[in-house]
Amino acid sequence: MRASVFEGNLALPATMGSYKQEDVVFLLKDLSDIELERGTEDREEAIQSGTHYSEMLPIEYRPTDSYIRLYQETLQTTAAKVAEAVAVVSEQxxxxxxxxxxxxSLARAGTPIGVLIKRYIQAYYKVAxxxxxxxxxxxxxxxxxxxxxxxxxxxxDEIQFIDGWTGKGAIRKVLVQACRDFAEKYGVQLNDDLAVLADPGCCSATYGTREDxxxxxxxxxxxxxxxxxxTVLRDDLIGPDDYHGAKYYRNLAEDDLSNAYVEAIERHFSSVRQQAVKQAEELLSRTDDQVTWQGERDIRNIQRDFGIGDINLVKPGVGETTRVLLRRIPWKILVDDPDNPNLAPILLLAxxxxxxVEKYPDLTYSCCGIIKPLRED
Structure with missing residues (x-):
C-alpha cells in the first residue's frame, strides 16, 4: 500500500536567508547553532574515507579583496549574458x-537563479x-x-526544478531517480526536468545556453x-519529519552580496528580452533529443588519462571547478584554452x-577541476 503525501507532520518553513521573503522560501531546518564545519584537509580525508559530504560543512572561504574585485568585474562583464540565459529559461x-x-530551486547554487527566474516571470507575465x-x-x-x-x-500545480548549471550531470541523475522513487512511494509523478542557465554537459532539456x-x-x-x-543530512540532526538542514550565516551579513547580485542582473532583462524570446522559440521548436550526456563521456576520458579511480574526483565546468578551488583539495586544473576570459577567476584562485593548470585540448567544457586523491584505489 502506497504512503500518502498527506501523512506525517511537517514544520512551517523557518525564517532563513537574506533574500526577501517574497523572493524565496527555504524549506530547510535551521542548524545555525550547531558546529558543523571542518577544515579543508580534515573534510577531504573524511569524504575520501567514506564519510558522506552532507554530514559536515566546509569552512566558508573568505575571499581576498583582489578576488572580490575580480568577482565584481566578472559580474559587470557577464550580467547581460546571465540575464539573457535567465530570460531564455524563463520563457521556456x-x-x-x-x-x-x-x-x-535546488539549494544552494539554484537559489539565486530561481529568484531571478521568479522576478523575470513576474515582470513580463504579471504573475508571482x-x-x-x-x-x-x-x-x-x-x-x-x-x-x-x-x-x-x-x-x-506543476513543479519546475531549477539549478545554476550542470557539470557531468550527477545531480540531474539524482533528480531523475528521486522522482521515480517518489512516484513509487506516493503515487505522485513529478516532472524531473531541471532548468539550468548553462548546460555544457548536455544533460538538461531546459537551458539558457550550452556554453560553459x-x-x-x-x-x-x-x-x-x-x-x-x-545542505546537511545527518541522522542525529534530521528526524523523519524534518526538512534537510542548513546554516544561516547571519555573521556574514556585512559581506552579503546576494540581493545586489540579483539586482545587477535584473537590470538587463528589458534589453535582452527580445533576443531571448527568439532564442527560446528556437529551442522549443527543436525535435531532436537534446540530452546526449556528451560531457559525461569527456569525464570518462579524463578519468582514464589521469588514472583516477573515483569519477566523483573529476569536476567539470567553470562552476564545479570554482567549487573545487574554494572548498576541496585540488590536484590540478585542466583548461581548454588558457586565454579564455571565462577562466580569469579560476586562474586567480589556482x-x-x-x-x-594544464592545457587539455578538445574539452566539452572550458575547464575541469581534479580533486587530489588522498589514498590509493
Whole structure:
C-alpha cells in the first residue's frame, strides 16, 4: 500500500536567508547553532574515507579583496549574458508549464537563479510564482518532506526544478531517480526536468545556453546565496519529519552580496528580452533529443588519462571547478584554452592556492577541476 503525501507532520518553513521573503522560501531546518564545519584537509580525508559530504560543512572561504574585485568585474562583464540565459529559461518554463507552476530551486547554487527566474516571470507575465529552495544530495536523494509540503500547499500545480548549471550531470541523475522513487512511494509523478542557465554537459532539456561560461554566483559561497550554507543530512540532526538542514550565516551579513547580485542582473532583462524570446522559440521548436550526456563521456576520458579511480574526483565546468578551488583539495586544473576570459577567476584562485593548470585540448567544457586523491584505489 502506497504512503500518502498527506501523512506525517511537517514544520512551517523557518525564517532563513537574506533574500526577501517574497523572493524565496527555504524549506530547510535551521542548524545555525550547531558546529558543523571542518577544515579543508580534515573534510577531504573524511569524504575520501567514506564519510558522506552532507554530514559536515566546509569552512566558508573568505575571499581576498583582489578576488572580490575580480568577482565584481566578472559580474559587470557577464550580467547581460546571465540575464539573457535567465530570460531564455524563463520563457521556456512558461511555454512548457504555464503559470500554474511552482519554482523549486535546488539549494544552494539554484537559489539565486530561481529568484531571478521568479522576478523575470513576474515582470513580463504579471504573475508571482511560488518559489521554494529545497535540498537534494548526491547519494541520498531529494528532501521528500519538502516536496510533500509543496504538494500540500499547491495542489494541482506543476513543479519546475531549477539549478545554476550542470557539470557531468550527477545531480540531474539524482533528480531523475528521486522522482521515480517518489512516484513509487506516493503515487505522485513529478516532472524531473531541471532548468539550468548553462548546460555544457548536455544533460538538461531546459537551458539558457550550452556554453560553459562563468555564472558569477559560482565565484562565491553563501554570500551570494542568501547567506545559507550547503545542505546537511545527518541522522542525529534530521528526524523523519524534518526538512534537510542548513546554516544561516547571519555573521556574514556585512559581506552579503546576494540581493545586489540579483539586482545587477535584473537590470538587463528589458534589453535582452527580445533576443531571448527568439532564442527560446528556437529551442522549443527543436525535435531532436537534446540530452546526449556528451560531457559525461569527456569525464570518462579524463578519468582514464589521469588514472583516477573515483569519477566523483573529476569536476567539470567553470562552476564545479570554482567549487573545487574554494572548498576541496585540488590536484590540478585542466583548461581548454588558457586565454579564455571565462577562466580569469579560476586562474586567480589556482595561483592563490598553488594549483597547477594544464592545457587539455578538445574539452566539452572550458575547464575541469581534479580533486587530489588522498589514498590509493
Amino acid at each position: 518554463i512558461v511555454a512548457k508549464r504555464g503559470t500554474s507552476t511552482v519554482l523549486v 510564482l511560488p518559489h521554494y529552495s529545497i535540498s537534494i544530495i548526491r547519494g541520498k536523494g531529494i528532501d521528500e518532506n519538502a516536496l510533500k509540503y509543496i504538494l500540500r500547499n499547491h495542489p494541482g 561560461f562563468l555564472i558569477p554566483s559560482a565565484c562565491l559561497n553563501s554570500t551570494v546565496s542568501g547567506l545559507v550554507s550547503r 595561483a592563490d592556492r598553488g594549483v597547477p
